Amino acid sequence: MDYQFAxxxxxxxxxxxxxxxxxxxxxxxxxxxxxxxxxxxxxxxEIQAAVNQVLEQGEAAASLQxxxxxxxxxxxxxxxxxxxxxxxxxxxxxxxxxSGSQQSLxxxxxxxxxxxxxxxxxxxxxxxxxxxFEVFEPRFKAVPTDxxxxxxxxxxxxxxxxxxxxxxxxxxxxNPTGRSMNRERRWAVAEILRRYQVVxxxxxxxxxxxFEGEELPCIKSxxxxxxxxxxxxxxxxxxxxxxxxxxxxxxxxxxxxxxKQGADLHTNSLxxxxxxxxxxxxxxxxxxxxxxxxxxxxxxxxxTALAREFPPEVTWSLPExxxxxxxxxxxxxxxxxxxxxxxxxxxxxxxxxxxFVGEGGENTMRLNYxxxxxxxxxxxxxxxxxxxxxxxxxx
Amino acid sequence: MDYQFAxxxxxxxxxxxxxxxxxxxxxxxxxxxxxxxxxxxxxxxEIQAAVNQVLEQGEAAASLQxxxxxxxxxxxxxxxxxxxxxxxxxxxxxxxxxSGSQQSLxxxxxxxxxxxxxxxxxxxxxxxxxxxFEVFEPRFKAVPTDxxxxxxxxxxxxxxxxxxxxxxxxxxxxNPTGRSMNRERRWAVAEILRRYQVVxxxxxxxxxxxFEGEELPCIKSxxxxxxxxxxxxxxxxxxxxxxxxxxxxxxxxxxxxxxKQGADLHTNSLxxxxxxxxxxxxxxxxxxxxxxxxxxxxxxxxxTALAREFPPEVTWSLPExxxxxxxxxxxxxxxxxxxxxxxxxxxxxxxxxxxFVGEGGENTMRLNYxxxxxxxxxxxxxxxxxxxxxxxxxx
Numbered sequence: 001m002d003y004q005f006a007x008x009x010x011x012x013x014x015x016x017x018x019x020x021x022x023x024x025x026x027x028x029x030x031x032x033x034x035x036x037x038x039x040x041x042x043x044x045x046e047i048q049a050a051v052n053q054v055l056e057q058g059e060a061a062a063s064l065q066x067x068x069x070x071x072x073x074x075x076x077x078x079x080x081x082x083x084x085x086x087x088x089x090x091x092x093x094x095x096x097x098x099s100g101s102q103q104s105l106x107x108x109x110x111x112x113x114x115x116x117x118x119x120x121x122x123x124x125x126x127x128x129x130x131x132x133f134e135v136f137e138p139r140f141k142a143v144p145t146d147x148x149x150x151x152x153x154x155x156x157x158x159x160x161x162x163x164x165x166x167x168x169x170x171x172x173x174x175n176p177t178g179r180s181m182n183r184e185r186r187w188a189v190a191e192i193l194r195r196y197q198v199v200x201x202x203x204x205x206x207x208x209x210x211f212e213g214e215e216l217p218c219i220k221s222x223x224x225x226x227x228x229x230x231x232x233x234x235x236x237x238x239x240x241x242x243x244x245x246x247x248x249x250x251x252x253x254x255x256x257x258x259x260k261q262g263a264d265l266h267t268n269s270l271x272x273x274x275x276x277x278x279x280x281x282x283x284x285x286x287x288x289x290x291x292x293x294x295x296x297x298x299x300x301x302x303x304t305a306l307a308r309e310f311p312p313e314v315t316w317s318l319p320e321x322x323x324x325x326x327x328x329x330x331x332x333x334x335x336x337x338x339x340x341x342x343x344x345x346x347x348x349x350x351x352x353x354x355x356f357v358g359e360g361g362e363n364t365m366r367l368n369y370x371x372x373x374x375x376x377x378x379x380x381x382x383x384x385x386x387x388x389x390x391x392x393x394x395x
Numbered sequence: 396m397d398y399q400f401a402x403x404x405x406x407x408x409x410x411x412x413x414x415x416x417x418x419x420x421x422x423x424x425x426x427x428x429x430x431x432x433x434x435x436x437x438x439x440x441e442i443q444a445a446v447n448q449v450l451e452q453g454e455a456a457a458s459l460q461x462x463x464x465x466x467x468x469x470x471x472x473x474x475x476x477x478x479x480x481x482x483x484x485x486x487x488x489x490x491x492x493x494s495g496s497q498q499s500l501x502x503x504x505x506x507x508x509x510x511x512x513x514x515x516x517x518x519x520x521x522x523x524x525x526x527x528f529e530v531f532e533p534r535f536k537a538v539p540t541d542x543x544x545x546x547x548x549x550x551x552x553x554x555x556x557x558x559x560x561x562x563x564x565x566x567x568x569x570n571p572t573g574r575s576m577n578r579e580r581r582w583a584v585a586e587i588l589r590r591y592q593v594v595x596x597x598x599x600x601x602x603x604x605x606f607e608g609e610e611l612p613c614i615k616s617x618x619x620x621x622x623x624x625x626x627x628x629x630x631x632x633x634x635x636x637x638x639x640x641x642x643x644x645x646x647x648x649x650x651x652x653x654x655k656q657g658a659d660l661h662t663n664s665l666x667x668x669x670x671x672x673x674x675x676x677x678x679x680x681x682x683x684x685x686x687x688x689x690x691x692x693x694x695x696x697x698x699t700a701l702a703r704e705f706p707p708e709v710t711w712s713l714p715e716x717x718x719x720x721x722x723x724x725x726x727x728x729x730x731x732x733x734x735x736x737x738x739x740x741x742x743x744x745x746x747x748x749x750x751f752v753g754e755g756g757e758n759t760m761r762l763n764y765x766x767x768x769x770x771x772x773x774x775x776x777x778x779x780x781x782x783x784x785x786x787x788x789x790x
Contacts, residue, residue: 003647003650004560012653036461044455048451110404131656238460240462242663252398255398258404262529264659267637268636269636
């Protein structure tokens with residue numbers, strides 16, 4: 001039988017990365033490709049204690065029953081506390097719990113994007129956001145971005161030219177580059193949002209994972225009204241729970257909840273109860289500190305290996321937190337071709353092109369350091385360096 | 396600040412039911428309105444044992460890490476076993492695990508529905524399906540339906556007239572009516588699907604909850620190629636896990652998985668591991684038998700109370716399973732007005748109109764019997780009867 005799929009399905013971004021990740025999950029490949037947290041650091045015992053408390057006490061039935069679309073109220077209150085620490089005062093009516101940040105992005109697309117609406121993005125940008133939004137068939141326009149993040153003057157010009165419905169940014173330890181927008185630009189962006197009445201989606205999964213350098217304020221803390229803020233427990237607790245959150249104007253959150261009801265009714269009740277218990281009963285900041293110390297060790301191992309092994313024509317970002325690092329090779333080197341050779345040598349990365357809107361990025365790659373030991377990172381970089389050198393002679 | 400939402404948001408079905416449910420969740424209201432399973436029957440101890448096994452053994456890290464979009468393979472294999480018992484042979488490539496049946500419906504909308512495509516539905520039909528699909532702006536056309544389910548001749552005429560993209564049916568213990576499509580019609584529908592090459596979505600959350608009468612085959616077991624089958628663990632284990640599944644052609648499942656990646660990456664890993672353990676370690680059929688025995692007791696209590704209390708002009712369905720029963724009052728009675736009086740008397744139901752496409756249903760109501768004790772059901776029906784009588788004198 002022939003199936004007639006909707007037009008949007010045929011337009012979906014290729015699942016190239018998904019296929020790469022499947023290849024690289026073979027056990028003997030050193031994968032610097034994925035975006036997985038270090039599972040050796042998962043707080044398994046603390047989670048087990050929290051589950052047993054939930055299931056042994058009065059909340060067991062509620063933790064297994066249908067629940068409110070907006071999310072479990074005690075967890076929303078705890079998230080309000082987390083937001084306070086990030087400089088944002090909000091009530092639980094301004095918080096929607098989602099089935100991970102990916103769902104937050106999907107709901108944003110549903111609520112805001114008509115066919116043909118413009119979304120302004122960094123270039124490169126987070127691929128998952130492009131995948132979530134493109135179901136609603138917007139136009140993506142890339143705004144020039146450098147080592148200090150999106151360029152405010154370029155953002156202003158793009159707003160004037162395209163009248164975007166949304167601006168999408170990952171200002172801190174961006175995926176894929178690991179770069180952060182500097183302090184001055186955050187204020188400049190907030191001012192531009194106010195001036196042009198534009199809505200910014202500030203996607204912030206990584207800022208809690210700063211292991212060096214000076215704290216930067218989230219843009220939501222500078223300009224509350226025009227920013228919808230997303231974050232998640234995936235990097236600070238565990239990703240398998242699929243619990244994220246969104247903070248915005250109650251009218252926005254109300255529309256999101258209405259759409260979420262049609263999308264999945266509500267987020268898993270049990271893990272919301274587990275998270276609320278976990279945050280209450282354990283020293284969660286101490287756990288995050290352990291994650292940061294280990295990621296810094298792995299990032300330093302990668303930087304050391306890159307400096308030692310990679311040719312001088314190659315440059316890379318210097319992340320102060322998060323999970324990724326961005327490598328730029330000389331023009332003419334095609335990291336897509338390089339990947340095929342790398343897989344043959346049992347090492348993997350993600351070619352940078354997938355993160356770009358439009359042309360560009362053929363000579364870039366994303367490296368992940370959170371999910372490999374320093375020893376494996378060392379060996380992986382050594383193998384990559386060996387493969388890169390012949391490409392440089394040709395390029 | 397003014398927010399410009401997408402057009403689809405303004406067209407979303409009113410959240411009337413959600414608001415009703417919020418009112419009726421006040422502790423002293425006898426709610427026959429919701430669609431909640433009996434939480435007294437939740438297998439809490441067995442779930443706790445399963446969680447502890449998952450977290451104490453080799454699979455702990457995997458159960459907390461990112462996982463495959465298609466779902467946890469051991470659970471997909473167990474679902475293949477469940478499908479075998481339902482008369483459907485399928486491999487794990489034909490199974491997608493979803494974040495509850497509501498997400499299955501959302502993904503079906505994404506993959507199949509262009510703006511303006513027609514979906515044929517029963518009348519009344521499951522409200523959650525209308526909510527999931529309407530984001531993609533199809534036309535809904537109602538096909539005449541009686542006590543034995545959708546009328547095959549009417550379905551054939553509607554297919555010829557509207558060339559629908561999908562037909563959506565809940566053939567067994569339908570929500571909202573509790574009615575089932577009879578055996579002959581299932582074969583007739585399968586034949587029509589073959590003749591006109593139409594795709595049927597068979598939504599089957601309830602068939603495992605048959606407490607009397609003869610088993611009916613699912614339509615997927617009669618016509619495999621043209622049926623996408625949905626089911627869930629919400630009614631047989633617990634709804635708070637938000638785990639459902641979809642069975643279809645591998646091409647359909649592949650497109651669904653691609654869309655699911657953009658929607659929420661994958662379903663909660665921990666509960667998939669818990670479910671796989673639970674199904675392996677516990678006598679899950681014995682647990683379902685306990686649920687069925689209790690729901691039959693509650694259904695019988697409701698039927699007895701209805702026969703004793705309700706005036707002879709009122710009729711109702713006689714469900715052989717599931718969670719709902721459908722009441723038809725004389726024409727001219729408006730159950731929307733009745734609800735306001737009922738809430739004042741601390742009893743609640745869902746007015747039937749919300750389940751209809753287009754006009755009709757003002758004189759109907761959905762009653763739920765799964766979530767109240769026989770004593771409360773008795774008292775609730777007594778209060779409703781008292782409120783209904785004056786409406787009949789007027790009508």
